[in-house]
Amino acid sequence: MFSYELIESNERAVVYFKGDLDIEVTEIMEEQVIPLLKNYKKVDINMSEVLFVDSTGIGLLINLVDTLRNTENGIKVTISDIQPQVQEVFDIIQLKEILGEEVFVLST
Amino acid sequence: MGQSIIAKGRTIHDAIHIGLDILGATREQVEIEIIQQETKGILRIGSKPAIVKLTKIEQAEKTVPDIEDMIQSIDISEDSKTNNPAKEEHKEVISDDHLEGKVWVHNGKIFCKTSPLYYPTITAGRGIKLYKNNELVNGTIVVTENDTFEIKTEEEVVETKWKIMIDENKLNAILYIEPGMRKTYTIQDIDPSPHIELNGEEHIEVINDLDYEQVLQELQRLDIVHGINHEAILEALNVTKAEKFVIASGISPIQGKDGYIELLIEIDSENKKPMIRTDGTVDFRELNNIPTVNKGQVIAVVHPPVQGTPGITVTNETILPKQTQPIFVQLGQGAAFVENGTKIVATETGRPYFEQNGLLVKVSIVPKLIHSGDVNITTGNIRFKGDVEILGSVEDSMNVQADGNVSVLKNVNKANITAKQSVYIGQNAIGSTIISGNHNIFVSEAAHLLMQIQMQMEKFILSIKQVMNASAFKVTDFHKKGLLPLFKLLLDHKFRTLLTTIKQYIEMCKRGNNLLDAKWAKLGENLHSCFLSSVPNEWHSLERLNQLLNDIKELLVEHSIPNEKYCSIELMYALNSVIYCSGDVTIYGKGCHHSKIHAGGVLKVNGIVRGGELYARLGAIIKEAGSEGGAPTRISVPADQKIRIDLVREGTIIQIGKIRYTFQKEERWIEAFLDEQDRIIFR
Numbered sequence: 112m113f114s115y116e117l118i119e120s121n122e123r124a125v126v127y128f129k130g131d132l133d134i135e136v137t138e139i140m141e142e143q144v145i146p147l148l149k150n151y152k153k154v155d156i157n158m159s160e161v162l163f164v165d166s167t168g169i170g171l172l173i174n175l176v177d178t179l180r181n182t183e184n185g186i187k188v189t190i191s192d193i194q195p196q197v198q199e200v201f202d203i204i205q206l207k208e209i210l211g212e213e214v215f216v217l218s219t
Numbered sequence: 220m221g222q223s224i225i226a227k228g229r230t231i232h233d234a235i236h237i238g239l240d241i242l243g244a245t246r247e248q249v250e251i252e253i254i255q256q257e258t259k260g261i262l263r264i265g266s267k268p269a270i271v272k273l274t275k276i277e278q279a280e281k282t283v284p285d286i287e288d289m290i291q292s293i294d295i296s297e298d299s300k301t302n303n304p305a306k307e308e309h310k311e312v313i314s315d316d317h318l319e320g321k322v323w324v325h326n327g328k329i330f331c332k333t334s335p336l337y338y339p340t341i342t343a344g345r346g347i348k349l350y351k352n353n354e355l356v357n358g359t360i361v362v363t364e365n366d367t368f369e370i371k372t373e374e375e376v377v378e379t380k381w382k383i384m385i386d387e388n389k390l391n392a393i394l395y396i397e398p399g400m401r402k403t404y405t406i407q408d409i410d411p412s413p414h415i416e417l418n419g420e421e422h423i424e425v426i427n428d429l430d431y432e433q434v435l436q437e438l439q440r441l442d443i444v445h446g447i448n449h450e451a452i453l454e455a456l457n458v459t460k461a462e463k464f465v466i467a468s469g470i471s472p473i474q475g476k477d478g479y480i481e482l483l484i485e486i487d488s489e490n491k492k493p494m495i496r497t498d499g500t501v502d503f504r505e506l507n508n509i510p511t512v513n514k515g516q517v518i519a520v521v522h523p524p525v526q527g528t529p530g531i532t533v534t535n536e537t538i539l540p541k542q543t544q545p546i547f548v549q550l551g552q553g554a555a556f557v558e559n560g561t562k563i564v565a566t567e568t569g570r571p572y573f574e575q576n577g578l579l580v581k582v583s584i585v586p587k588l589i590h591s592g593d594v595n596i597t598t599g600n601i602r603f604k605g606d607v608e609i610l611g612s613v614e615d616s617m618n619v620q621a622d623g624n625v626s627v628l629k630n631v632n633k634a635n636i637t638a639k640q641s642v643y644i645g646q647n648a649i650g651s652t653i654i655s656g657n658h659n660i661f662v663s664e665a666a667h668l669l670m671q672i673q674m675q676m677e678k679f680i681l682s683i684k685q686v687m688n689a690s691a692f693k694v695t696d697f698h699k700k701g702l703l704p705l706f707k708l709l710l711d712h713k714f715r716t717l718l719t720t721i722k723q724y725i726e727m728c729k730r731g732n733n734l735l736d737a738k739w740a741k742l743g744e745n746l747h748s749c750f751l752s753s754v755p756n757e758w759h760s761l762e763r764l765n766q767l768l769n770d771i772k773e774l775l776v777e778h779s780i781p782n783e784k785y786c787s788i789e790l791m792y793a794l795n796s797v798i799y800c801s802g803d804v805t806i807y808g809k810g811c812h813h814s815k816i817h818a819g820g821v822l823k824v825n826g827i828v829r830g831g832e833l834y835a836r837l838g839a840i841i842k843e844a845g846s847e848g849g850a851p852t853r854i855s856v857p858a859d860q861k862i863r864i865d866l867v868r869e870g871t872i873i874q875i876g877k878i879r880y881t882f883q884k885e886e887r888w889i890e891a892f893l894d895e896q897d898r899i900i901f902r
Contacts, residue, residue, distance in 0.1 A: 134696035166686075166704035167696040173711075196691030203685045209712040 113139060122152040129160040132168035140171045145178055151186060154179055155216070159192035164200055176210055189216045223274035223335035230257050231269045238273040241338070243365035250274040274335075321411035322362050329368040329417075338363065339413050346373050346404030346419025359414075372419050375402040379428050381455075383437050383466070389532035392443045392467035394434065396455050398427035425459045434466070442534045443467050467533045475527030478546035480563075480580050481520045484510050484571055512565040512584060519563040519573075519582065521548055521556075544578050551583025552604075570606055570623065585623040594619060594634070607638075613651075641802070644790035648798070656786035656801030656819065661731025665739055666778045668724040672746070673771045675717040680764055682709055701759030703752075710750065721746045738774055745770070787820070804835075810843070813850065828852055839863070845871035845882065861892040875899055 113130035126148060148154050156175070164172075172190075179186040193201065193215070201207070207215060224241055228234030235251060242249065250273070257269035320337030323330050331339050342359045343349040349356040350369040362368075379399035385392050404419025434452050438444075451464040512518050527540025550556065553567035565571065569584040586605035593611035594601055601607055606623035613619055613627055613634040625638040628645040635652045636642055642655045683705060686692055696704055710718050728735060728743040745767055749758035757763060788800040791808030793816070798804060803820035810826025815833075822835035827843040830850035838860040845852050845868030856862055858876025867873075871882045873891055880891070880899045890902045 131693060131695075133693050134699065163691050163693045165693040165695045166702075166708055167700065168693075169708055170704050173708075194691065196689065200686055200689045200692050203682055203689065204708045205713045209708075 115139070115144060117147065119151070123155075124148060124151040124153070125155045125157055127157045127160065131163040131165075132158075132161050132172060133163065133165040134167040136168060136171055140175060145175060148175075148179060148186070149182055152184060153187045154189070156188070156190045157192050158190060158194065158197065161197060162194055164197055169200070169204065169206065173206075173209060176214060188214060190214055191216045222333060223272055225254070225270060225272050225336075227268045227270050228257075229268060231271060234269045234271045235273065238271060241361075241363060242273060242275055243363060244273075244275055248276055250276060318411050321413055322415055323411035324406060324409040324415065324417065326408070327370060327406045329362070329370070331362045331364055332411075333363055337413065339415075342414070342416040344416050344418035346421060347371065347406065347417055348373065349417060370406055370417070372404040372406065374404070376400075377402075379426065381429055381434075383434070383441060383443070385441065385443070385533060388469075388471075388538070389534055389536065390469040390471055390530070390538075391465050392438070392441070392447075392533045394452065394455050394464045394466045395461075396427070396429055396458060396464070397461040398425050398429070398459055400425045427456065427458060429456050431456060438467065445469055445531055445533050445535045469532040469538070470530045472530030472538045472540040473528040474540050475543040476525040477544045477578060478524040479522050480546055480548065480573075480575075480582075481522060482518070482571075482573065483520065484512060484518055510571060511569065511587075512571050513568050514565060516565050517557075517562050518554065518565050518571050518584075521546060521561050521563065523561075547579050549579065549581045551581055553584025553586065554582045572623070587623075588621075593629075606640075612646075641787045642789070642800075644788075646790075647792040647794065647808075648790050648796045649793075650795045652797045652799075653788055653790070654799045655788045656799075661727060661735050662739070662778065665724060665727045665731065665735060666775060668720055668727060669742075669771055669775055671720050672717065672724060673768065673775065675714060675720065676764070676768050676771070679709060679714050679717060680761070680768065682713065683761060683764075700755045701757075702761065702764075703755045703759045706750065706759060718750060721750050742770060742774060788818075792826070803837075828854065835860070842866070843868075845869065858893055858897075861890055863890045873899075 113128070113132070113136045115129060116127040118125045118127070126144065156172075176188045176190070179188050190210075222242070224238055226234045226238030226241065228237050231253060235246070239246060239249065252272040252274070253269070254272055255267060255270040258267040318332040320334035320339055321332060322339035322341055329341065333339070338361045340359050341349070341356075341362050343356045348371045350371070351360055351366050353367075353369070377399045380397040381395060383392055383394050401424045403422045403424070405422060406417070407420050409415045409417070431452060434455075438447065445467065446469055447467045448465065451466045455462070455464045455466070524543035524545050526543055529540060530538035532538055548556075548560070548563065550563070551572070553565060553569055554563050554571075555566050556562070557564050563582055565584045567584045567586060569586040572581075572583050572585045574581040586603075588601070588603045588605060588607045590598070590601060590607065590609045591611070592598070593614055594609055594617045595614035596617070600618040600620075601609075602618075602620045604622045607619060607621040607625045609619065609625075609627045610629075612629035613631045613636065615633050617634045618637070619625055619627075619634070620637045622639045624640045624642070625636050626643040626645070627636065630646045631644055631648045631651045631653065633650040635654075636644075637654045639656065642653055644653070683702065686705060686709075687694070725743045725747055728740045732740070745758065748756055749764065749767055752758070758767070786800055786802035787805070788798055788803075789805045789807065790798075791806070793806060793811035793814040795812070796814045798814060798816045798818075800817065801819035804816055804818040804822045806824045806826060808826055810824055810828055811831060811833075812827075813830040815831055816822060816835075818833075818835045818837075818839075820835075821837045822833060822839040822841075824839075824841045828841050829844075829846040830852050833839060833841075833852075833854045835854075835856050838856055839854055839862045841854065841862075841864045843866045844854060844864045847868060851870070851872065853872040853874065854862055854864075855874035858878075860875065862873050862875065864871075864873075865888060867882050867886050867889055869882055869884050873880050873882075875891060875893050876897065878893060878897055878899055891899050892902075894900045
């Protein structure tokens with residue numbers, strides 16, 4: 112089951128995704144995560160506890176990053192601590208080229 | 220005087236010993252004269268050997284008979300008149316000097332005569348073994364009278380080799396024979412000389428010991444029973460050099476004949492060219508040589524296949540002839556079978572059309588529409604599933620489309636002519652588009668796009684498989700959305716070009732709607748459903764994706780089979796026109812101005828090419844190209860083709876393959892092609 116945890120300091124938020132990022136996450140992502148993160152200036156998405164993804168999940172992630180970046184205050188989004196197996200999937204899809212290389216950081 | 224020698228040694232004592240050895244004498248039989256005492260140097264520097272001269276003391280009783288013996292031997296070899304004692308005497312005197320220090324061979328024996336200052340030498344050569352005092356000699360040795368020599372000749376025997384081979388089809392048994400031989404050497408007499416090389420003379424005796432019975436046994440062992448040629452075997456028993464004989468042969472099968480269709484009317488496209496008048500112009504009214512058949516006329520006979528006769532191998536097996544196939548006739552409009560499908564008759568009047576592809580023949584009668592006046596707004600456009608002959612002109616923005624040939628006896632003005640087969644225009648094409656052949660400009664462009672799509676789709680499928688195989692990838696959303704979310708991800712960035720190519724293809728299908736076969740458009744629809752749809756559908760599966768790829772491949776293969784022998788465009792003059800033909804394009808009259816021409820075959824212009832772009836896939840032959848005014852004229856052919864121009868003006872551009880050349884001055888009688896280094900060569 113997917114859950115998330117938010118740790119904030121000043122205007123910066125780190126959101127820890129826990130569990131599989133898949134089609135089941137659609138509602139949580141759209142109804143909770145996006146509204147929650149909209150008001151920070153910097154957001155880091157920590158993926159250290161995401162072990163599996165599906166294509167809808169990757170789509171949600173892309174949508175999340177794009178939505179946050181396109182808000183009025185232009186949030187700076189990073190993704191960190193990606194598991195190697197998940198990174199493999201991202202590489203095939205060329206997620207780096209889709210989101211931009213600066214989004215991916217090793218860890219926070 | 221006895222013989223004497225000079226001998227060297229480390230000490231006087233050594234030198235004497237060496238000398239005695241050479242002379243074969245004892246110390247008592249020689250006089251010794253010391254020529255040089257040895258000098259001992261330090262570490263051999265400055266040392267000198269001892270030198271002595273030994274002279275054999277004459278002992279008449281013993282030495283003289285020796286010499287006489289020798290001389291008698293010489294007489295045998297050199298002089299047959301041995302009975303003449305006077306001569307013998309005379310000879311003795313001469314021989315003595317003559318033979319001094321020489322060695323010779325006579326009757327297989329070695330003789331020599333040493334001199335005090337010279338010892339003859341002998342080299343053992345090929346074919347013999349030389350023993351000196353019972354020791355085998357290698358190379359060159361010194362000969363003295365006291366040595367005993369023995370010569371043994373060598374002998375080499377090669378066995379007869381033979382074998383029987385059966386060829387691939389088992390139609391022939393071949394006996395290869397290489398007769399054996401015995402190689403012997405004899406010793407020839409050698410005249411006296413200070414040095415002789417002893418070689419045996421080679422004698423080769425061929426021994427063919429092939430046995431008739433042996434051959435028969437081997438044939439039996441190989442199960443060869445059919446068509447044995449005993450004469451050839453007997454001949455083989457007597458050959459003296461390596462040879463081969465066919466000693467048994469089977470019977471080749473006689474191949475049958477596939478079914479075929481015999482045409483009873485002349486349809487050769489070469490004969491349906493319009494008449495050319497003596498002044499070089501063309502009379503398109505003389506198109507009567509286009510064959511026409513009437514209702515009920517027999518147009519072809521269908522011949523059934525003829526079975527072949529089986530053959531037989533040398534091992535008595537049956538060789539079946541190739542299976543023969545009947546021809547398969549597909550009848551189109553206006554043609555029917557009679558007499559159990561052995562004859563084809565026309566049920567309509569028109570032009571017979573045959574198309575053969577392997578054993579499949581399509582036969583139909585192409586109906587003909589004759590339009591007696593001009594085609595204009597009052598007559599309307601013409602679309603006809605057959606040939607169209609227009610006795611007048613085709614006027615402003617009118618369309619003529621035909622599945623067969625189109626002939627327009629006058630002009631085509633600002634109009635479009637599309638024929639699946641040939642187009643003849645009796646006069647001029649002005650501001651018009653003329654297309655001939657199935658493979659029109661849209662098809663070749665669509666095929667080009669499809670090829671790119673095919674390549675990218677292969678990679679696309681590969682990527683999907685890769686993602687699916689990744690350990691962290693879940694397929695939780697497949698039952699709801701299929702592969703659509705994954706497609707979207709991949710098309711978002713990695714395969715963005717695939718998306719644009721597919722869009723271009725679909726656009727191309729729309730534009731070429733009525734010129735493209737429905738298959739192309741159908742494929743476009745499927746591509747749209749698969750890649751451009753935003754809602755999940757049945758196309759979003761690997762299976763369907765592979766199927767789509769297969770469809771693309773099939774269509775491309777179909778497209779690549781040329782079937783263009785009936786396509787050509789012929790006209791007198793073109794101005795501001797687009798001419799696209801998958802076969803030859805011929806312009807008989809003044810030429811073409813500012814026109815774009817694409818010829819899938821050979822392009823011939825009997826007049827002037829002024830401005831425009833011309834492409835000829837199988838080469839271009841042009842009388843005059845370029846303009847003094849400088850309107851750009853470009854003529855291109857593929858890399859393996861030639862461009863021939865009788866008169867080319869400054870500024871004309873030719874392109875062969877990817878190599879371009881612009882003429883800087885007027886030239887005549889050029890023929891341009893590419894050499895192996897991709898340079899344009901003129902001749």
